[in-house]
Each structure stands twice: as structure tokens, then as C-alpha cells.
Amino acid sequence: MPITPVALAHADDLADFIAAAPSSYHAAAEVARRLEAAGFTRLQEEESWPAQAGGRFVVVRDGATIAWVVPTDAAATTPSHIFGAHTDSPGFKLKPQPTTGARGWLQAAVEVYGGPLLNSWLDRELRLSGRLALADGRVVLADTGPLLRLPQLAIHLDRGVNNGLSLDKQTETQPVWGLGDPTQADILAELAASADVSASDVRGYDVVIADSARGAVFGKDDAFFAAGRLDDLASVHAGAVAIIEIADRTPRSKAPIAVFAAFDHEELGSESRSGAAGPFLEDVLERMYAGLGADASERRQAYASSWCLSSDVGHSVHPNYIAKHDPVVQPVLGSGPILKINANQRYATDAVGTAAWRTWCERVGVNTQEFVSNNAVPCGTTIGPITATRLGIRTVDVGIPILSMHSARELAGVSDLYDLSRTAESFFTA
Numbered sequence: 344m345p346i347t348p349v350a351l352a353h354a355d356d357l358a359d360f361i362a363a364a365p366s367s368y369h370a371a372a373e374v375a376r377r378l379e380a381a382g383f384t385r386l387q388e389e390e391s392w393p394a395q396a397g398g399r400f401v402v403v404r405d406g407a408t409i410a411w412v413v414p415t416d417a418a419a420t421t422p423s424h425i426f427g428a429h430t431d432s433p434g435f436k437l438k439p440q441p442t443t444g445a446r447g448w449l450q451a452a453v454e455v456y457g458g459p460l461l462n463s464w465l466d467r468e469l470r471l472s473g474r475l476a477l478a479d480g481r482v483v484l485a486d487t488g489p490l491l492r493l494p495q496l497a498i499h500l501d502r503g504v505n506n507g508l509s510l511d512k513q514t515e516t517q518p519v520w521g522l523g524d525p526t527q528a529d530i531l532a533e534l535a536a537s538a539d540v541s542a543s544d545v546r547g548y549d550v551v552i553a554d555s556a557r558g559a560v561f562g563k564d565d566a567f568f569a570a571g572r573l574d575d576l577a578s579v580h581a582g583a584v585a586i587i588e589i590a591d592r593t594p595r596s597k598a599p600i601a602v603f604a605a606f607d608h609e610e611l612g613s614e615s616r617s618g619a620a621g622p623f624l625e626d627v628l629e630r631m632y633a634g635l636g637a638d639a640s641e642r643r644q645a646y647a648s649s650w651c652l653s654s655d656v657g658h659s660v661h662p663n664y665i666a667k668h669d670p671v672v673q674p675v676l677g678s679g680p681i682l683k684i685n686a687n688q689r690y691a692t693d694a695v696g697t698a699a700w701r702t703w704c705e706r707v708g709v710n711t712q713e714f715v716s717n718n719a720v721p722c723g724t725t726i727g728p729i730t731a732t733r734l735g736i737r738t739v740d741v742g743i744p745i746l747s748m749h750s751a752r753e754l755a756g757v758s759d760l761y762d763l764s765r766t767a768e769s770f771f772t773a
Contacts, residue, residue, distance in 0.1 A: 345564050345565075346564060346565045346566065346757045346758055347758075347761075349761065350757050350758050350760070350761035350762075351560060351565060351757065353584070353757075353760055353761040353764065354558070354560050354568045354757045354760055354761070355560070356580070356584070357558060357568070357570070357576075357577065357580045357760060358557055358558030358559070358568075358570060360373060360576065360579075360580045360583075361557075361558050361570050361571065361572055361573075361576050361580075362557055362558070364430070364572070364576055364579075365470055365472035365486055365551075365553035365555075365572075366406070366472040366473045366474070366484075366486075366549075366550070366551050366553065367405075367406030367407070367430035367431040367551075367607045367608075368405065368406045368473055368474045368484055368549065369472060369473075369484055369486065370406065370408075370430040370576060370579060370605065371403045371404075371405070371406050371407055371408040371430055371605065371607075372403065372484060374401070374408045374410070374579065374583050374605060375401050375403050375408055375410075377583055377587065378399075378401045378410050378583065378586070378587065379401065381587045381590060382399060382590065382591075383399045383400060383401045383410060383590070384398065384399065384400050384401070385400075385401055385402070385403075386400050386401070386402045387402070388402060388404065388626075392630055392631075392634060393634070394634050394635075395413045395417065395631055395634035395635050396413055396414070396415055396416070396417050396634075396635060397413060397414070397415040397417075398412075398413050399411070399412045399413070399590050400413075402627060404616065404617045404623050405607060405616065405617040406430050406431065406549075406607035406608075406617055407430060407604075407605060407606045407607045407617035407618070407623055408430075408604075408605050409602065409603065409604045409605070409623065409624065409627045410583075410586055410602070410603045411423075411600055411601060411602045411603070411627070411631060412586060412589065412590050412600065412601040412771075413600050413631070413635070414594040414597075414598045414599075414600065415594075416596065416597065416598075417600055417635055418635060418636075419632065419635050419636050419637035419638070419641040419642075419644075419645070420637070420641050420644040420645045420648075421597070421599065421600055421635070421645060422599045422600070422645050422646075422648040422649040422650070423599055423600040423601075423602045423628065423631075423645065423646075423649045423650075423736075424599040424600070424601055424602065424649065424650050424651075424652075424770055424771055424773065425602040425603075425604055425624070425649065425650065425651040425652070425730075425736065426582040426585065426586070426601075426602070426603050426604070426651075426652045426654060426767050426770060426771065427582075427604045427605075427606065427619065427624075427651055427652065427653045427654065427726050427727075427730060428575050428578035428579045428581075428582055428604070428605050428606070428653075428654050428655065428726075429575045429578075429579070429605065429606045429607065429608075429609035429610070429613075429619070429655065429726060430575070430576070430579055430605050430606065430607050431456075431457070431607050431608055431609060431610050431611075432457070432553075432571070432572040432574055432575070432576070432610065433456060433457035433458050433459035433460075433574075433610050433749045434456050434457070434459050434464070434551055434552055434553065434751070435453040435454065435455060435456055435459070435464070435516065435518075435551065435552040436453060436454050436455075436456040436549075436550065436551050436552075437451060437452070437453055437454075437471065437473070437530075437548065437550040437551070437552075438452040438453060438454050439452075440452065441453075441530050441531065442525050442528055442529055442530045442531070443517065443525055444523075444524075444525035444528075447522055447523070447524075448519050448521075448522060449519065449520050449521035449522060449523055449525055449528050449530075450517045450518060450519050450520065450525070451471070451491060451517065451518050451520055451530050451552075452517060453516065453517060453518065453552060455512050455516065456551060456610065456611070457610030457611060457749075458610070458749055459749050459750075459751070460747070460749050460750045460751070461510045461512070461516060462508050462510065463747070463749075463750035463751040463752065464493050464516070464552075464554075464751045465493050465494070465495040466492065466493070466494060466495050467492065467493070467554055467555075467556070467751055467752075468489040468491075468492060468554075468555045468556070469489070469490065469491040469492060469493070469518060469552050469553065469554060469555060470486060470487050470488050470489055470490060470491070470552070470553050470554075470555040471485070471486070471487045471490055471491065471530070471533070471534055471550055471551075471552060472484075472485065472486040472487070472550065472551060472552075472553050473485060473534075473548060473549045473550030473551055474548065474549050474550075475534060475535065475538055475540065475545050475547075475548050475550075476545070476546050476547035476548065477540060477544045477545060477546060478544045478545075478546050479544070483538045483540060484538065485534045485535070485537045485538040485548075485550070486537055487533050487534060487537045488537070488555060489555040490520050490533060491518035491519065491520045491552065492518055492519055492520075493516060493517075493518045493519075494519065518552070520533070529542060531545055531548070534548070534550060553571055553572065554571035554572075554751045554752055556570075556571070556752065557570075558570030558571075560757055565757060566676070566677050566756060566757060566758075567676070567754060567755070567756065567757065568754070568755045568756070568757045568760060569752055569753065569754050569755075570752060570753065570755075571751055571752050571753070572753075573656060573745055573753040573754075573755050574655070574656045574745070574748055574749065574753060575609065575654070575655050575656060575742075577656060577743055577745075577755060577760055577763070578654035578655060578656070578742060578743075578763065579605045580760075580764075581654065581760065581763040581764035581767050582603045582605065582654065582764075582767055583603065583605075584764045584767075585603075585764050585765075585767035585768040585770075585771060586601055586603045586767075586771060588764075588768055589601060589768055589771045589772055592772070594772065595772070598772060599649070599650075599771075599772075599773070600631070601771035601772070602627075602628075604619075604623075604624050604627075606618050606619040606623065606624075606726055609655070609725070609726055613726055613729050619726035619729045619730055619733075620729050620733070624730065624733075624734070625733060625734060628642070628646075628734075629642065632645060643735075646734055646735055646736050647735075649736045649737070650696075650699065650736065650737055650738075650739070650770070651727070651730050651731070651734075651736050651737070651738040651739070652700075652738075652739055652741055652767070652770055653690075653691060653725050653726050653727030653730060653738055653739065653740045653741070654741050654742050654763065654767070655683075655725045655726070655727075655740070655742045656742050656743055656744070656745045656748060656753075656755075657674070657681045657683050657714040657742045657743070657744055657745070658674075658714065658744065658745070658746075658748060659674055659675050659676050659744035659745055659746050659756075660673035660674065660675055660744075661746060666717075667717060667720055668717055668720075669715050669716065669717050670717075672713050672714065672715045674712035674713065674714050674744040675712075675744065676744055676745070676746070676754070676755065676756030676759065677756035677757075677758050677759060678710060678712055678744075678756075678759075679704070679709060679710035679711045679712050679758075679759060679762055680704070680709065680711055680712070680741055680742065680743050680759055680762055680763045680766055681711070681712045681713065681714040681741060681742055681743065681744050682697060682700050682701075682711055682712070682713050682714065682739070682740075682741055683714045683715075683722075683725070683727075683740040683741060683742060684697075684713060684714065684715045684740075685715065685716065685722055688728055689721075689722050689723065689724040689725075689728065690722070690724070690725060690727055690728070690740035691725075691727035691728045691730075691731045691738035691739065691740050692727075692738075692739050692740045692741075693737075695737065696737060696738065696739035697739070699739065700739050700741060702773075703766055703769045703770045703773055704766050704769070706769045706773070707765045707766060707768065707769045709762045709765055709766050709769075710762070711766075712744065714742075714744065725740055727739070727740040741763075741766075742763070743755055743756070743759040743760060743763050744756070744759065
């Protein structure tokens with residue numbers, strides 16, 4: 344079936360978003376920028392917050408951001424509908440003393456971040472992106488654009504490479520970025536120049552490597568979209584687009600509070616001040632409900648009728664590796680967002696959540712698929728069980744099916760990307 348123009352426009356906007364979000368810090372900043380342009384008020388955690396009813400707000404903590412839209416008739420026990428995602432992706436992070444090299448080459452010392460498909464990072468033009476902490480107390484974003492490359496060893500020097508490639512994480516994953524004497528060069532100077540600051544003013548940094556190629560639509564009937572960091576910027580973008588879309592609508596009477604939460608460090612287990620296992624969401628919800636006059640008991644009443652959609656990518660059936668998937672439940676790109684189910688609570692979906700998800704999809708005419716792992720190939724986990732455990736809010740794990748998960752460049756279905764955002768709108772206003 345041909346892809347609709349609005350779905351293609353959504354994919355093009357996602358490509359813009361990913362290009363502007365090469366690190367979690369850039370992603371949080373880009374979400375906040377878009378929301379502020381749509382009339383959201385940017386709040387600072389160290390300042391007092393205004394009364395909540397009828398407002399729309401956004402707050403950033405490091406590489407995470409939370410936004411919310413409060414109906415004019417919201418009260419102390421009004422439930423929240425929370426759409427959660429994450430801003431980080433597997434890859435590489437810059438080490439201390441990062442300028443290295445050998446035999447006339449300049450290299451960057453990097454550490455593996457999360458669980459990337461290492462071979463997928465070979466022979467690509469890569470960028471350094473992240474934040475710099477300066478001597479004057481400022482924190483600025485930096486992005487070099489295309490600067491580095493991990494060149495693969497030629498087949499003439501490794502005749503058995505096509506029988507299996509295995510990369511040493513220390514010695515064979517250090518990218519080149521120039522030619523010269525490493526004692527006379529400084530990769531931090533390249534980062535500082537990209538942020539228009541002096542390298543001597545940099546006192547600390549959190550910097551990752553990202554693919555520099557723009558996302559692209561391709562394939563028969565424009566069915567495919569490929570880009571870096573689809574895990575999980577596809578969900579971050581869907582949630583941001585959805586909350587902007589519903590912010591100007593007149594809500595129904597007793598509508599829920601729409602909350603969009605994009606956390607950092609999911610690929611590492613979420614245990615940080617800006618991760619889902621940290622206090623960020625709870626901090627925001629406590630202050631939000633305090634603005635509505637809620638005490639602790641009333642806030643817990645609101646939680647009891649609230650929902651969280653934990654949105655992260657899942658596996659599409661792979662045509663070359665069908666045996667790796669469940670023999671019956673086999674989601675595929677282009678057939679709708681997925682409901683993620685796991686008997687061992689690696690996903691938080693239960694029967695009640697399943698029914699609710701199907702209702703939210705049906706409201707906007709979106710088809711949905713199910714995902715469950717092959718028993719011999721255990722699945723990963725998400726922010727869903729973490730959020731449910733921390734807050735006691737009923738949580739459903741969903742997402743879109745993709746191929747090449749944790750690759751430097753992943754593959755999604757154009758229609759699924761748009762349908763996920765449409766369902767997020769339905770969820771926010773249910």
C-alpha cells in the first residue's frame with residue numbers, strides 16, 4: 344500500500360529531528376526547543392513552579408526531558424497519561440585523555456556505550472557530539488559534524504573475515520580523525536571550536552559518537568526509513584509530535600493530564616538521575632500535583648487511575664533469520680506499532696493494558712501487532728517495568744518493529760512511525 348503524504352512528511356521531520364539530536368543532551372534540548380516554539384513554558388528545577396491548571400510546561404534534566412499539558416478543569420486527583428521513551432542509543436563514548444594515535448594517525452580514545460553492533464560502525468563518517476562543562480560554570484552543547492571513521496581492515500590482510508568478524512573492543516574500535524603527531528593535536532579543541540568556546544575553558548565533557556548520515560526514505564512504495572538512533576528517537580519524536588498536536592485542542596471534560604517523558608541512560612540500565620530508575624519523573628509529578636493542590640494521598644489516588652505507555656523499538660521478523668523469532672507471533676515493518684509481551688515481566692504489559700492499548704489504537708484506526716520472544720532467545724527490557732515499580736502506575740510496553748536494532752543505522756517502516764505518533768495522541772486524550 345502506498346505511503347500517505349502525511350506519513351512521509353512525518354518521516355522527513357524525524358530525519359530532521361535525528362540530525363539535530365546526535366546525543367541525548369542534544370535530543371533533550373531539541374525536544375524543549377520544539378515545545379517552546381509551540382507555546383510550552385520552560386521551567387527550571389531550581390526555581391518555584393506556577394500553578395498548573397490550563398498550562399503547558401517542559402523541563403530538562405541533563406539528557407532527559409519531561410513535558411506536560413494540564414487541562415483547565417484538572418484537579419488534585421486527575422489521572423496522568425504518561426508516554427515514556429529514551430534519548431540515548433548504543434555506541435561509543437569519549438574517554439578521558441581522548442587524543443591518541445599511532446604511526447602518523449590521529450585517533451580518538453573511546454569506550455563502548457551499551458551494547459552496539461560493533462561491525463555496523465565500520466567505514467562510516469562519524470561525528471562527536473555531547474556537552475562541555477566550562478570553567479565559568481556554563482554547560483554548552485558541542486557537535487563536530489563528520490570528523491571520524493573506523494576503517495575496516497582490508498580483506499587482503501584478513502582472508503577469513505567473511506567467515507566471521509570479531510572486533511576487539513579496546514584495540515580495534517578506536518576511530519581515526521586526522522593525520523599528524525598526537526602530542527601536537529587535541530580532539531577536545533575540535534569539540535570546543537564547534538561550540539565556539541576555548542579548549543582551555545573545558546573542564547569536563549560527556550561526548551558520544553554518532554553516525555553523520557541523514558535519515559532516508561527508500562524501498563518499494565517508500566516503505567522503509569533508515570537512520571541512526573531510531574532506538575529510541577523514533578519514540579521520542581512520536582511523543583513530542585503528539586503532545587504538541589494535542590496541546591491546542593479543547594480537551595474533553597475530565598481529560599487526563601498528558602505527560603511526555605524522555606529519559607537518558609536506558610541502554611545502561613536507567614540507573615541515573617536522568618534515567619527512568621532515577622527520581623526525575625516522580626519529582627516532576629509531585630511538583631505538578633502540588634500545583635493542583637494535591638496532598639500525598641490525593642496524588643496516590645491520581646496514580647491509581649493513571650497510565651504509562653513505555654515506547655521503545657522491538658524486533659521485526661527478519662526474513663534471513665526466521666528461526667530466531669517466535670514461530671507464530673511475527674511482527675513485520677509496515678503493519679503497525681507493536682504491543683510487547685513477556686511472561687517474565689521484562690515488559691510490563693498485562694491483560695488490562697492489552698485491552699486499553701487496542702482501544703487507543705482503534706480510536707484512530709491504527710492497526711497493531713504483538714511481539715513476544717522466541718523462548719530460546721530472551722528479550723531485553725525497557726523503562727516500562729522500572730516505571731511501574733517506582734510509581735505503581737499501570738504500564739504498557741509498546742513501540743515499533745525494526746530491523747538492525749543497535750546498529751549504527753537501523754531500519755523502520757515509514758507508516759509505523761506515523762501510526763505510533765497517532766496512537767500517542769489517542770492515548771494522551773483518552
